[in-house]
Amino acid sequence: MSVLYDASKCTACQACSVACKQWNTLPAEKTTFTSSYQTHDQLTPKTWTFISFDEVYENNKMQWLFRKEQCMHCGEAACLQACNHDAISHNELGFVVIDHNKCIGCGFCVTNCTFHVPRVDPITHKSYKCTGCPDRVGNGLAPACVQTCQPEALVYGKREDIMALAEARFKALQPLYPKANLYSAPNLQGINFTYILLREPKFYGLPDEPHVPVSVHAWKQVLRPFGEIAIAGALLTTAISFIKTRKKDDEKSTGKSRDQGVGKNG
Ligand code: SF4
Ligand code: SF4
Ligand code: SF4
Numbered sequence: 639m640s641v642l643y644d645a646s647k648c649t650a651c652q653a654c655s656v657a658c659k660q661w662n663t664l665p666a667e668k669t670t671f672t673s674s675y676q677t678h679d680q681l682t683p684k685t686w687t688f689i690s691f692d693e694v695y696e697n698n699k700m701q702w703l704f705r706k707e708q709c710m711h712c713g714e715a716a717c718l719q720a721c722n723h724d725a726i727s728h729n730e731l732g733f734v735v736i737d738h739n740k741c742i743g744c745g746f747c748v749t750n751c752t753f754h755v756p757r758v759d760p761i762t763h764k765s766y767k768c769t770g771c772p773d774r775v776g777n778g779l780a781p782a783c784v785q786t787c788q789p790e791a792l793v794y795g796k797r798e799d800i801m802a803l804a805e806a807r808f809k810a811l812q813p814l815y816p817k818a819n820l821y822s823a824p825n826l827q828g829i830n831f832t833y834i835l836l837r838e839p840k841f842y843g844l845p846d847e848p849h850v851p852v853s854v855h856a857w858k859q860v861l862r863p864f865g866e867i868a869i870a871g872a873l874l875t876t877a878i879s880f881i882k883t884r885k886k887d888d889e890k891s892t893g894k895s896r897d898q899g900v901g902k903n904g
Contacts, residue, residue, distance in 0.1 A: 639731045639732060639733075639775060639794065639795065639796060639797065639830070640732075640794070640795065640796070640797040640800040640801070640830045640831070640832060641781065641784055641792060641793070641794050641800070641830065641831050641832070642792070642793045642794075642800045642803060642804050642807075642832050642833075642834070643705075643706045643791060643792055643831060643832070643833050643834070644790075644791050644792075644793075644804075644807055644833075644834040645703070645704055645705060645791070645833065645834055645835050645836050646791075646807070646811050646815065646818070646834060646836060647789045647790060647791035648689070648704045648706065648789070648791035649789055649791070650675070650689045650691060650702075650704040651788075652688070652689050653786045653787065653788070654687060654689070654706060654783035654784075654786055654787055654792060655678065655685070655687050655688050655689060655783075656786075657782040657783050657785065657786035658686055658687045658708075658768070658782055658783050659684075659685070660782070661771065661774070661782035662686065662769070662771075662782070664684045664685065664686065665684055667682060667684055667685060673691070673693070674691045674693055674702075675691050676690065676691045681707060681708075681755060681757055681767070682757050683757045683758065683759035683762075683764075683765075683766040684759075684766070686708055686709075686766065686767055686768040686769075687706060687707060687708035687768055687783060688706075688707055689704055689705065689706055689707070690704070690705045690707055690842070690843070691703075691704060692704075692705075692841060692842065692843075694837065694841055701836070701837070703835075703836060703837060703841055703842060705833070705835070705842045705844075706783070706791075706792070706831075707755075708755070708767075708768040708783075708831060709734060709753075709755045709756070709767045709768040709770075709831070710752075710753055710755070710823070710826075710829040710830070710831045711732065711733045711734050711768075711770055711829060711830035711831055712734065712752060712823065712826040712827075712828075712829050712830075712848075713732075713823075713826050713827030713828040713829065713830075714825075714826045714827045714850055715728070715734050715826075715850075716750045716751055716752050716850040716851060716854050717734065717746075717747035717750060717751045717755075717756060718734060718747075719750075719850060719854050719855070719857070719858040720746040720747055720749075720750035720854050720857065720858075721741075721746055721747055722744065722746060723740050723741065723742055723744075724740060725737045725738075725740035725741040725742075725765075726741075726747060729770070729772055731770070731772070731775055731776070732797070732830055733769065733770030733772065733775070733830060734770075735769055735770070735772065736756070736764075736765055736766070736767065736769075738762075738764045741764045741765050742763065743758045743759070743762070743763030743764050743765060745758050745765070747765050748765065750851060750853075750854050752826065752845070752848045752849065752850065752851075753844070753845075753848070755767050755768075770830070771783075775794075780794040781794060797828070797830070800832060801822070801832065804820055804822070804832050804834060805820065807834055808820040808834050811834065815836050815837075817836070817837050817838060818834065818835060818836055818837070819833075819834075819835040819836075819837065819838055819839055820832070820833075820834055820835075821833040821834075821835055821839055821844065823848045825847055825848060825849040826848055826849065826850065829848075
């Protein structure tokens with residue numbers, strides 16, 4: 639399943655951000671205006687989505703660019719690959735979720751995420767981000783943020799339907815916004831939050847060609863399996879050494895008692 643965020647329809651009302659907090663019982667946080675109408679300006683362990691406001695000036699004209707920020711639920715997820723405790727997985731609907739029983743708050747997902755999304759709570763020592771609302775979508779409902787969006791800037795549905803809708807809307811938008819961008823990250827085997835943007839990704843602080851960092855691939859495919867083999871080898875060597883030492887000790891003590899026994903009887 640997938641979500642489409644269409645920046646051409648978003649009014650930046652931030653109802654999605656409020657709905658996310660309400661549904662997921664996330665407390666309000668004290669914020670300050672950083673620029674324009676920007677209050678929340680970053681994700682936190684208790685703020686899983688917000689609207690970024692960017693003002694772009696060109697030819698003495700200002701263009702306001704809005705973007706709903708949250709986990710992109712990548713098909714190939716760097717956070718999942720970087721996690722050494724197998725705490726991150728795709729659920730049956732394709733959303734990327736964190737198992738807090740396994741998460742130790744090491745922060746590898748934070749530093750390796752393609753979009754710098756998860757945040758570790760310094761009190762609980764667990765990593766948090768948008769979950770895709772599994773308790774809603776698992777019961778046939780749209781995610782809370784989508785449900786609340788009045789101008790249909792957010793739409794939820796089957797991946798193929800969402801992609802068809804995204805392409806149709808993108809095509810219709812191009813005469814008015816020739817620099818619009820359909821942001822779907824094929825290098826990550828797609829993302830489950832597809833964006834229609836009014837400008838190129840860099841204007842929204844997004845990478846042009848998002849991908850899993852090379853270091854994460856190396857860790858997952860080479861170093862980690864090699865490390866596991868090395869640990870298994872070290873454990874095996876220790877076990878063999880222990881058995882050998884034990885055997886020698888047994889032989890020594892058996893020989894000694896036999897000697898003692900011989901002396902007694904003789
Ligand atoms: S609820 Fe919809 S229109 Fe309002 S900020 Fe969120 S995405 Fe934009
Ligand atoms: S956006 Fe980051 S946290 Fe979300 S699935 Fe992709 S890599 Fe993981
Ligand atoms: S899908 Fe759910 S958890 Fe994610 S931003 Fe929307 S309301 Fe929040």
